[in-house]
Amino acid sequence: MTGLNDIAALSRLGFGAYFTQQVTADEADLLVRRISSVHRDRLEAIDNTGPVAIELPPNSNTADFAVGDWVLAAPYTGLLVRRLDRQTVLQRRTEGAFGQQLAAANVDTLFIVTSCNADFNPARLERYLIMANEAGTRPVIVLTKADTVDDATPFADEAKALQRDLPVVIVNARSPDAIDPLMPWCGPGQTVALVGSSGVGKSTLVNTLAGHSEETAQKTGAIREHDAKGRHTTTARSLHAIASGGWVIDTPGIRTLYVSDITDGIDTLFAEITELAPHCKFRDCSHSHEKGCAVQAAIKEGTLDAERLERWRQLQAENRDRTPVYTGPKGNKTLRKKKY
Numbered sequence: 001m002t003g004l005n006d007i008a009a010l011s012r013l014g015f016g017a018y019f020t021q022q023v024t025a026d027e028a029d030l031l032v033r034r035i036s037s038v039h040r041d042r043l044e045a046i047d048n049t050g051p052v053a054i055e056l057p058p059n060s061n062t063a064d065f066a067v068g069d070w071v072l073a074a075p076y077t078g079l080l081v082r083r084l085d086r087q088t089v090l091q092r093r094t095e096g097a098f099g100q101q102l103a104a105a106n107v108d109t110l111f112i113v114t115s116c117n118a119d120f121n122p123a124r125l126e127r128y129l130i131m132a133n134e135a136g137t138r139p140v141i142v143l144t145k146a147d148t149v150d151d152a153t154p155f156a157d158e159a160k161a162l163q164r165d166l167p168v169v170i171v172n173a174r175s176p177d178a179i180d181p182l183m184p185w186c187g188p189g190q191t192v193a194l195v196g197s198s199g200v201g202k203s204t205l206v207n208t209l210a211g212h213s214e215e216t217a218q219k220t221g222a223i224r225e226h227d228a229k230g231r232h233t234t235t236a237r238s239l240h241a242i243a244s245g246g247w248v249i250d251t252p253g254i255r256t257l258y259v260s261d262i263t264d265g266i267d268t269l270f271a272e273i274t275e276l277a278p279h280c281k282f283r284d285c286s287h288s289h290e291k292g293c294a295v296q297a298a299i300k301e302g303t304l305d306a307e308r309l310e311r312w313r314q315l316q317a318e319n320r321d322r323t324p325v326y327t328g329p330k331g332n333k334t335l336r337k338k339k340y
Contacts, residue, residue, distance in 0.1 A: 009048035036239040066102035109185040113196035115145040134265030144201040188245030210240040260322035
C-alpha cells in the first residue's frame, strides 16, 4: 500500500509537488493510487506494489475519471475518497456531445504519432497540436514507418514547420532501438501519451516502449494499402510502465478531432500570428483587408506564409462555431470554464 509517507515510491509513479500540496493534514493516512484504466462500470488503479483495487462510492460515474488521474483511497477498503486536481488534461469534444470527452490526465508529453505514408496529414496534425497546447502538455511529433520510404526527411521538415520549436522524431516502431530517440521524454516518473489515427503504429510503439511479451502486448493491425487507413486495434485507454522508469498511455485511434473551446491552443500553434496581432492598427483587425495590418504586412514581406494565415482563419472560425455558449444571469451569454 502506497501512502504519502513513501515519497520515493510516489515519485516513481509520477506523483510530484503539485499533487502533494493538495492533500490536507486530515488526509495524510489515505492511500495514493493512480488510475490505470477506465471502464463503464469500474476503475482499475496501480500503486508502487502493482495493480490495486479501487472501490467506487455509490452513484459514481466512471466517465468523470481519466487514465492518469491521481486519487485518494481509504486504507483496507480501498474506497475512493476523492480525485486530486489534474495538472494537465487531454480532452476533446465529439459530434453532438454536450461536454468534453476525457482522453488522459497528468500527461507530461504527448507523442503525436503519424506515419510516412498517405496518413501524413498536416491539417490533422495541427488539430492534435492544438489539443496538446490547450492541455498544457508538451507535444512531440513521432514519424513511424520510416523504413517504408526512401527518405523521411521531407515528412520531418513539413512537420517541424507546423509549430515553433516543435520536436520531431523519426522511428521504426518495430525496432528495439525505437525507444532511444524518445528517451528524453520517457525518464523515471515521466508520463507520455500517444495519439494518432488508426494504423500509424501506436500500439506497436507502446509494445516497444513497455517491453511487452507476446502474451501481454497490445494488439496490432494491418492498414489498407490504397489510403494507409487502419482499423482500431486499441479500444480503451490504458497505462503501461516503461522500462526506463516512465509511463505510457495508449489511446484509441481518433478519426475526427473537432476544434472547440480551445482558443489558447490555437494561439500557441500560430504563435507568429498571435505575436503580430497586437501591432495591428485596429484592435479587432481581421487580418484580411484593414489598413495598418501587421499580419498582412508580414505576408507581403515574405516573413509569414499566407497559407498559415488561411489555416489559422479556418480553425478560428470552426472553434467559434463549435464552442458552446451558455446562458448566464439575465440572459447574458457566458462560456463555461473547464475544470481540472
